[in-house]
Amino acid sequence: MITQATCQQLDQQDPLAPIREQFNLPPNVIYLDGNSLGAQPKAAIQRAQQVIEQEWGDKLIGSWNSAGWFDLPSRLGDLLAPLIGAKSSEVVLTDSTSINLFKTLAAGLKIQAEKHPQRKVIVTERINFPTDLYMIQGITEWLNQGYQLQLIDTTEELYTAINDDTALVLLTQVNYRTGELLDMQALTAHAHKHDVLTIWDLCHSAGAVPIDLNGCNADFAVGCTYKYLNGGPGAPAFIWIAERHQTAFTHPLSGWWGHNAPFAMQAEFTPTKTIRRALCGTQPIVSLALVEVGLSTFEQTNINAVRGKSLALTDLFIALVAQECGTHGLSLVTPTEHAKRGSHVSYMHPHAYPIIQALIKRGVIGDYREPQVARFGFTPLYTSYMDVWNAVQALKHILDNNDYEIHAPRNAVT
Numbered sequence: 001m002i003t004q005a006t007c008q009q010l011d012q013q014d015p016l017a018p019i020r021e022q023f024n025l026p027p028n029v030i031y032l033d034g035n036s037l038g039a040q041p042k043a044a045i046q047r048a049q050q051v052i053e054q055e056w057g058d059k060l061i062g063s064w065n066s067a068g069w070f071d072l073p074s075r076l077g078d079l080l081a082p083l084i085g086a087k088s089s090e091v092v093l094t095d096s097t098s099i100n101l102f103k104t105l106a107a108g109l110k111i112q113a114e115k116h117p118q119r120k121v122i123v124t125e126r127i128n129f130p131t132d133l134y135m136i137q138g139i140t141e142w143l144n145q146g147y148q149l150q151l152i153d154t155t156e157e158l159y160t161a162i163n164d165d166t167a168l169v170l171l172t173q174v175n176y177r178t179g180e181l182l183d184m185q186a187l188t189a190h191a192h193k194h195d196v197l198t199i200w201d202l203c204h205s206a207g208a209v210p211i212d213l214n215g216c217n218a219d220f221a222v223g224c225t226y227k228y229l230n231g232g233p234g235a236p237a238f239i240w241i242a243e244r245h246q247t248a249f250t251h252p253l254s255g256w257w258g259h260n261a262p263f264a265m266q267a268e269f270t271p272t273k274t275i276r277r278a279l280c281g282t283q284p285i286v287s288l289a290l291v292e293v294g295l296s297t298f299e300q301t302n303i304n305a306v307r308g309k310s311l312a313l314t315d316l317f318i319a320l321v322a323q324e325c326g327t328h329g330l331s332l333v334t335p336t337e338h339a340k341r342g343s344h345v346s347y348m349h350p351h352a353y354p355i356i357q358a359l360i361k362r363g364v365i366g367d368y369r370e371p372q373v374a375r376f377g378f379t380p381l382y383t384s385y386m387d388v389w390n391a392v393q394a395l396k397h398i399l400d401n402n403d404y405e406i407h408a409p410r411n412a413v414t
């Protein structure tokens with residue numbers, strides 16, 4: 001039997017607990033959606049003010065150099081590197097995840113077209129995040145060279161689907177809906193046995209799960225900074241290219257920021273030899289600057305401590321839902337095995353949508369994903385064990401009283 005006192009005690013013993021104070025969280029809100037939009041570090045307000053008042057307002061164009069604006073994509077890449085097992089020269093922050101997916105798909109297909117021109121298949125999972133599927137569809141239709149998207153339905157099938165006909169495989173490490181964590185090491189090794197290049201989407205794992213891109217010998221990776229990395233709404237994404245691929249990495253978004261000498265203003269495009277060849281044009285500096293604040297929070301701890309607490313929080317949530325709401329027809333979608341679980345927990349329920357609406361009304365913010373999935377994200381930097389207790393009590397109250405029936409059905413909401 002897990003009690004409220006158990007949860008209070010877990011909070012008292014939690015070495016990460018003091019970090020919560022560094023985030024602005026509204027009173028009376030339990031925020032279980034940091035996997036979708038991370039909470040605001042308090043320091044982001046001062047940083048925004050500094051960028052706007054001093055760097056932009058006072059120093060104007062001089063800030064490209066004096067405030068380090070021009071170097072920001074690579075400097076922040078260096079700050080992110082330890083969280084994803086990258087070297088400092090291998091990752092930049094720029095553009096969105098969708099756009100970075102386009103670049104890695106384009107570069108990967110070009111490398112493979114030279115090496116294995118007969119290979120036309122790009123493998124991914126049917127349940128992958130839609131933009132990943134859409135970007136593959138977009139680039140294959142646009143290239144019009146017979147490339148095909150192959151959608152796989154189970155993780156086991158991936159191992160047979162990735163074979164000598166495959167050009168690229170694009171996988172998301174933690175699935176946005178189920179919370180399943182894929183085995184990056186094993187899948188990358190399997191792909192390489194067949195000379196297949198791997199693109200890893202780390203949107204739902206960066207900042208939540210220890211990632212070792214170089215340890216896994218991965219090829220390319222992309223990911224968001226506005227989820228677990230708390231970079232702010234729409235903050236620029238990251239793109240990682242293994243050092244060994246950097247000279248072969250070319251993509252059609254060959255803007256001047258990827259040029260060898262951007263200020264030489266030459267007529268011909270010559271890509272820089274560095275990771276900055278993944279850049280296209282001028283970056284959204286105000287937004288980019290705030291990512292530094294989110295990343296800096298992680299310097300006070302380490303990703304293994306974050307992962308330890310994440311598993312403890314998700315274990316507790318799963319156990320408490322079983323204990324308190326066991327008879328209400330929630331079916332757990334997320335794997336219980338630690339090695340297969342990210343940092344969010346999902347349940348299917350025929351009334352998942354109105355249940356989430358009822359929870360939000362009571363100050364517990366989770367979210368709904370089609371079809372019939374209620375999703376709860378746990379962010380160890382600011383989620384407490386008592387948050388888990390209180391969230392489950394709210395869920396229990398709603399289910400015990402059929403509280404959700406008063407809420408509009410899904411199709412009544414735009």
Ligand SMILES: *Cc1c(COP(=O)(O)O)cnc(C)c1O
Nearest residue numbers: 096097098129172176201203204
């Ligand atoms: C959130 C998410 C994205 C978002 O892509 P944007 O270009 O930032 O809109 C992409 N892929 C996955 C797996 C995600 O979870």
